[in-house]
Amino acid sequence: MTVTAPKGFRAAGVEAGLKNSGGLDVVLVVNDGPSAAAAAVFTENRCEAHPVTWSRKVVADGTVSAIALNSGGANCFTGEFGAETTRLTAERAAQHLGIAAGDVIVCSTGLIGMGDQGWRDKLLAGIDAAYPALAADAQAGSNAADGILTTDTVQKVSTREGSGYTIGGMAKGAGMLAPGLATMLVVITTDADLESNQLDAALRQATRVTFDRVDSDGCMSTNDTVALLASGASGVTPETEEFTRLLTEVCDDLAKMLQQDAEGASHDITIITTGAATEQEAVDVSRAVSRSNLFKAAIFGNDPNWGRVLAAIGTTDAQFDPQAIDVSMNGVMVCKAGTPHAPVDSVDLSPRATEVLIDLHAGDATATILTNDLTHDYVHENSAYSS
């Protein structure tokens, strides 16, 4: 059911010819209310795409009535013409819906630096085609989830039921997954009745421990957007704690799906740092390991090369004594107190799900980063990118 699972939402996905590979590529998600409260978080990349610049302004007043999304072009570094394309996209959707363009978020994904008149014409025609296709049923939600995919191989959706309300989400993203969010477009809807500042707090809390901790390939996108729209159609105002917990679960589901569909990956690596002095230091250590190409290539080769883990840890400012660190891989402690421990050939790295557990013995804080291995296929897919 995805974004149409909560009451008060319609969605559509149509084929507008933007994606070279064909398939659905223009999507509308509409909040029919009664509320139009919303929150969103965006990429921290300073080279942001035009749709991000536009959407930041739209969500500033906490009100969003619709989202127009496209795959097949990021509309980033396309000059004034590209900025105008984003504005025209919002205006076209707004005209059909009888709302203000300033209440329409725009999200784009695909290649940077493209988007000419022909591309714009197809995109606007896609909005025209999507409007009459809008529906509140499961198929419409599924079409929307399909229409935002680029090199993704599977649809990414998740829902949770709260006490009288529902949360539904969809995501795309398979490469450029990194901190400050991934190339990642995520739309989450709910029929809970919450103010935009409550939505904003819940969304930031949820993304901080989910999407912000996926770091597949260390590359930060120009287009990342995670939007949360609340229709209030359930008439229920949930407890903040429960809502945030369920929202975090939806984000966690979607984040893991991003990891599991990462381009070319053959291992999903969960890097847990424990015994850290602070949570931030635990994040820093796990992230440093997730950024080590040597470590990631070793995991691809099923090689439990823990020296590369320690070499990455040593690049951080976290508090630790190098001679106190333990490293375990898939449950086998290969390094104890900075010295070799269990034989490395007792580690089985053949499963796709791989766990690296680092104990710094410097405190009580823990954090996890989700990453992937560095494979021939990753190199191949990204050396001949087209979307």
Next chain:
Amino acid sequence: MTVTAPKGFRAAGVEAGLKNSGGLDVVLVVNDGPSAAAAAVFTENRCEAHPVTWSRKVVADGTVSAIALNSGGANCFTGEFGAETTRLTAERAAQHLGIAAGDVIVCSTGLIGMGDQGWRDKLLAGIDAAYPALAADAQAGSNAADGILTTDTVQKVSTREGSGYTIGGMAKGAGMLAPGLATMLVVITTDADLESNQLDAALRQATRVTFDRVDSDGCMSTNDTVALLASGASGVTPETEEFTRLLTEVCDDLAKMLQQDAEGASHDITIITTGAATEQEAVDVSRAVSRSNLFKAAIFGNDPNWGRVLAAIGTTDAQFDPQAIDVSMNGVMVCKAGTPHAPVDSVDLSPRATEVLIDLHAGDATATILTNDLTHDYVHENSAYSS
């Protein structure tokens, strides 16, 4: 001639059975004086190997009479036993040479987390064999340069002639090349007569703009060492400026050789950032691009994907207006003022030497980072590492 080119130095390289691949793997370089002035810089990795910990102390007084080096094992994260192995190595060399162990630097390279009694025995026997092989001729210098190689495919040496003195250098390093120096062992000798503080200043100035700006794969080693020994045997005390310039040229030669022999690389990429507000910001921008796996994979595929350059630039704190940035690849400006300019198919990325020129239009500072592409072969070599 390498490290034996300057007067006052002897060297040797012997086969001690440390490297699985066979070949020379234990090296001695001896400074016969009259001066024993020296300087060295080491990895910034906090998880440093035992030889680095030892050698920092040795060079602290500005006096080094000999260097014992080995490939076939990094002696890192090998516990107290490993620390003792380093001490015994220095002591064994010192005994033969009739000098203090505290004047012997030790450098090791190879796999982290290995070095048992058998390995130690071979290493010490290698020192015993190297001592009688010490000679001041070109063959001895060449053997020394060969004996420190691991996955390197070529010997890396450079010399310069000053006004009455000589500088000679050798290096190893092919992977883990990153800031704060690479896995990189470098020994530079000179017969100039300089104090250790003069050597230290010259060495730091030279490495800052050479080795510190090679970033092949973003991974920082535990063992990096660059040592500079001055015998004073020429009787010439050079001008600081000339000496620093020639030393920088030797370091630059060796740094480029490291880049050109990087594991699995098919492109040597020179990333020049100009128009930066400060030199550090120019370094930050070039380095951010050199760390982007997506960019590096695109170059492997001869794809001038400038969007990935801008996406990497956007992750930095450097001063710039995204809509003012120009990007050229191999002389073709593909992005001008943040918008597409020359057609990407006019860029020829087939040569191994690749240049990316970024103009931030934010100031007058420039800096260059040397990196490589991300290839199938890089992944392959590092997924089944053995040295």
